[in-house]
Each structure stands twice: as C-alpha cells, then as structure tokens.
Amino acid sequence: MSAPEAAPSGEHLRAAGERPALVARTRGPVHVIGAGLLGASVGLGLRERGVDVTLEDLSPTTVALAADYGAGRVRTASDESPVLVVIATPPDVTADVVERALRTYPDAVVTDVASVKLAPFTELKRRGIDLAKYVGSHPMAGRERGGAIMARADLFVGRPWVICRDGETPADALALVEAVALDLGGVLMEMTPEEHDRSVGLVSHLPQVVSSLLAARLVPASEQAIGLAGGGLRDTTRVASSDPELWVQILGANSAPVVELLDAFSADVAAFADALRDPARTGARRRIADLLSAGNNGVSRIPGKHGSSERFTQITVLIDDSPGQLAKLLTELGELGINMEDLRLEHSPGAQIGFAEIAVLPEVAERAVADLVERGWRTL
Numbered sequence: 044m045s046a047p048e049a050a051p052s053g054e055h056l057r058a059a060g061e062r063p064a065l066v067a068r069t070r071g072p073v074h075v076i077g078a079g080l081l082g083a084s085v086g087l088g089l090r091e092r093g094v095d096v097t098l099e100d101l102s103p104t105t106v107a108l109a110a111d112y113g114a115g116r117v118r119t120a121s122d123e124s125p126v127l128v129v130i131a132t133p134p135d136v137t138a139d140v141v142e143r144a145l146r147t148y149p150d151a152v153v154t155d156v157a158s159v160k161l162a163p164f165t166e167l168k169r170r171g172i173d174l175a176k177y178v179g180s181h182p183m184a185g186r187e188r189g190g191a192i193m194a195r196a197d198l199f200v201g202r203p204w205v206i207c208r209d210g211e212t213p214a215d216a217l218a219l220v221e222a223v224a225l226d227l228g229g230v231l232m233e234m235t236p237e238e239h240d241r242s243v244g245l246v247s248h249l250p251q252v253v254s255s256l257l258a259a260r261l262v263p264a265s266e267q268a269i270g271l272a273g274g275g276l277r278d279t280t281r282v283a284s285s286d287p288e289l290w291v292q293i294l295g296a297n298s299a300p301v302v303e304l305l306d307a308f309s310a311d312v313a314a315f316a317d318a319l320r321d322p323a324r325t326g327a328r329r330r331i332a333d334l335l336s337a338g339n340n341g342v343s344r345i346p347g348k349h350g351s352s353e354r355f356t357q358i359t360v361l362i363d364d365s366p367g368q369l370a371k372l373l374t375e376l377g378e379l380g381i382n383m384e385d386l387r388l389e390h391s392p393g394a395q396i397g398f399a400e401i402a403v404l405p406e407v408a409e410r411a412v413a414d415l416v417e418r419g420w421r422t423l
C-alpha cells in the first residue's frame with residue numbers, strides 16, 4: 044500500500060489546551076455523513092488528533108448528539124469543502140449517499156464504511172458514476188448497538204480495516220483513506236469487493252446468523268435452565284444482541300455467499316446429529332470426535348489480539364467476591380512482572396466467588412501460575 048501523505052504539523056494538532064496532541068496523518072476537513080456509531084466513532088478518533096471534522100445526518104438529533112460528544116461540528120453552508128468524505132450510513136442507502144457526495148464535493152475523495160462492499164460498487168457502476176475518487180472501505184469493528192451514544196474514539200484500534208478500490212484509484216486518493224484508517228488505529232488490508240464479501244460472510248455474517256438462531260432457542264426455556272448459563276453460552280450468543288434492522292440489510296446485500304455458507308453449515312449440523320443419533324454405532328464416536336477436533340483446528344486459526352494467529356494461554360484465578368480482590372490480583376501480577384494481555388471476569392451464580400480469566404503469553408503461563416499460588420491465590 045502506498046504511504047499516506049504526511050500532514051503539516053500545527054494545523055492538525057489538538058486545537059484547545061496544552062495537552063500534547065497526537066499528530067495526525069489525515070488532512071482535513073473531513074466530512075462525516077451518518078453520525079451514528081461508526082460515523083461518530085470516526086469523528087471522535089479524528090478530533091482527538093486535532094483533525095477538523097464536520098458532521099451530517101438525516102436525524103438532527105443524532106448529528107447534534109454526535110457533536111455534543113465531541114465527534115465534530117455540525118456542517119454549515121459556509122464551511123469550506125472537505126478533502127475527504129466518510130459515509131457511515133446504513134448499507135441500503137450507501138450507494139445513493141456516495142453518489143450525492145461525489146456530486147456535491149467534486150474535489151473530495153469519498154469513502155464509506157458499509158459492512159458489504161460489492162453491492163454499493165455494482166450499483167454505482169451500473170449508474171455510470173466515475174469512481175476515480177471513491178474508495179470503498181470497511182473497518183472490522185463494531186458494537187451490538189448503533190447510535191452516536193455508543194461511539195468510541197478507540198473503536199478501530201488494532202482491528203482490520205479493509206480497503207476495496209477500483210484499479211483506477213489514484214494513489215493520492217487511496218493515501219487519504221489509508222491515513223484515516225491508520226490514524227484511527229486500524230490495520231490496513233486490501234481486497235476486491237468480491238473477496239471482501241466472501242470473507243466477511245464467513246467470519247462475520249455466518250457467526251451472526253448462528254448466534255441469533257442459537258440465542259432464539261433460549262426464548263421458550265425455563266428460568267431454571269437459563270439460570271445454569273455460563274461463559275460458553277455467553278460467548279456463543281454475544282452478537283445475537285445486534286440490531287436486526289442493520290443485519291437484515293447486511294445479510295440481504297450479501298445473500299449469495301451467506302446462503303452458500305449456511306447450506307454447508309446445515310449439512311454439518313445434519314451430519315453431527317446423524318452421528319449422535321446412535322452414538323454406540325461403530326464409527327459414530329470417531330465421527331463426533333473428528334467434527335469436534337475440526338472445531339479445535341478452526342478456532343486456533345482466529346487471530347489473537349496482535350493480529351497474528353498467536354493465541355494466549357488462559358489462567359483462571361479464583362477471587363473472593365469482596366471489595367479490592369481484583370485490584371489486589373492486578374497489583375500482584377504487576378509486581379510479578381506478568382504482562383496481562385486480556386482479562387475477563389466471570390461470577391459464579393449464587394456463590395461468593397468470582398473467576399478472573401487472565402490471558403498471558405504461553406511462555407510465562409507456568410511461572411505465572413506458580414508465583415500466584417505461592418502468594419496464596421487459587422488457580423484452576
């Protein structure tokens with residue numbers, strides 16, 4: 044990928060206050076259309092770097108709210124033309140908004156962050172729009188709920204940010220979009236729209252459907268059964284809280300790859316059920332074990348926190364459910380020189396005990412357990 048153009052320093056430093064500013068690669072003004080979760084998060088992140096951000100939304104309340112949170116200022120007719128327009132509207136209007144932005148700001152580069160990439164490209168091409176100044180993009184970062192109120196400046200940190208461009212895109216247009224992605228902490232990846240949509244079908248859209256269907260099974264369950272739920276169910280149903288309206292659009296716009304994946308998945312489910320129907324049958328247990336082992340192999344491929352396939356080792360420490368216990372554990376980990384890569388807390392329903400699941404590098408895991416036990420902690 045080409046190197047983003049360096050910005051002249053002073054203009055991009057935080058406007059107010061003495062606090063040392065984060066220097067931005069991005070040249071402003073940047074105009075954000077759609078000031079919900081994604082748009083306001085882009086605005087917040089760029090404002091932290093002193094970039095001039097203007098905002099626009101169909102909803103006057105949303106745009107005012109995003110401005111109140113510090114994501115930028117509401118655009119007025121007297122504002123200078125943006126250098127870059129970031130479109131963060133729902134997928135079904137993305138092509139329309141891109142077309143309008145290209146016409147309204149003919150000198151600006153236009154990008155969008157929609158979760159699907161082929162449909163907007165195909166639609167814009169069908170309309171005969173010159174796409175030299177349009178670069179599709181997609182940060183693989185989100186939250187279950189939308190809206191400016193959920194926005195975070197650090198939403199994109201360490202997350203892949205896919206760039207899908209036309210072969211003709213000039214290098215300087217590409218550099219502007221890359222600069223925003225890098226300033227917001229994203230990890231750049233380039234794909235064709237087709238590659239992108241097939242890939243997100245597997246890693247984002249299929250998990251969404253499976254998670255939703257699984258969670259829907261809980262609706263008729265008894266309180267007693269639900270009361271037994273733990274981390275396994277929470278992990279596999281987390282994204283089932285997502286906004287159905289957004290997902291109807293995303294899945295509808297990527298239906299062919301998702302249907303193909305769902306058909307293959309249904310065949311896997313049927314094969315599993317068949318093997319389990321008569322587990323005593325010769326070969327059935329092996330079939331079940333093979334399917335479960337394939338899952339082990341698949342999960343080991345999910346990139347770790349640092350964007351590699353490296354996985355951390357989990358240590359589970361029991362903590363009394365009393366004030367200060369977690370703080371004490373974290374302090375002691377620091378004293379022992381153990382770098383915590385991730386932390387998850389789990390409460391045991393009805394018991395005065397909690398579990399702190401700490402992710403550490405595999406090479407320090409054994410020593411970490413030994414040192415913690417020596418200091419009186421109980422580990423699992």
Ligand SMILES: NC(=O)C1=CN([C@@H]2O[C@H](COP(=O)(O)OP(=O)(O)OC[C@H]3O[C@@H](n4cnc5c(N)ncnc54)[C@H](O)[C@@H]3O)[C@@H](O)[C@H]2O)C=CC1
Binds near residue numbers: 079189
């Ligand atoms: N929610 C997520 O986790 C992720 C969403 N995306 C993509 O980002 C885009 C935005 O999603 P969210 O921020 O979650 O949605 P959101 O609902 O929080 O924000 C969308 C905003 O666009 C506004 N809007 C709708 N039509 C408009 C138009 N014609 N002109 C101006 N504003 C308009 C809405 O009023 C709303 O405030 C979508 O295309 C989505 O696929 C990408 C990555 C993650």
Ligand SMILES: O=C(O)C(=O)Cc1ccc(O)cc1
Binds near residue numbers: 185
């Ligand atoms: O939370 C997760 O794991 C997600 O996958 C969130 C997400 C939702 C929609 C996108 O287009 C990109 C990312």
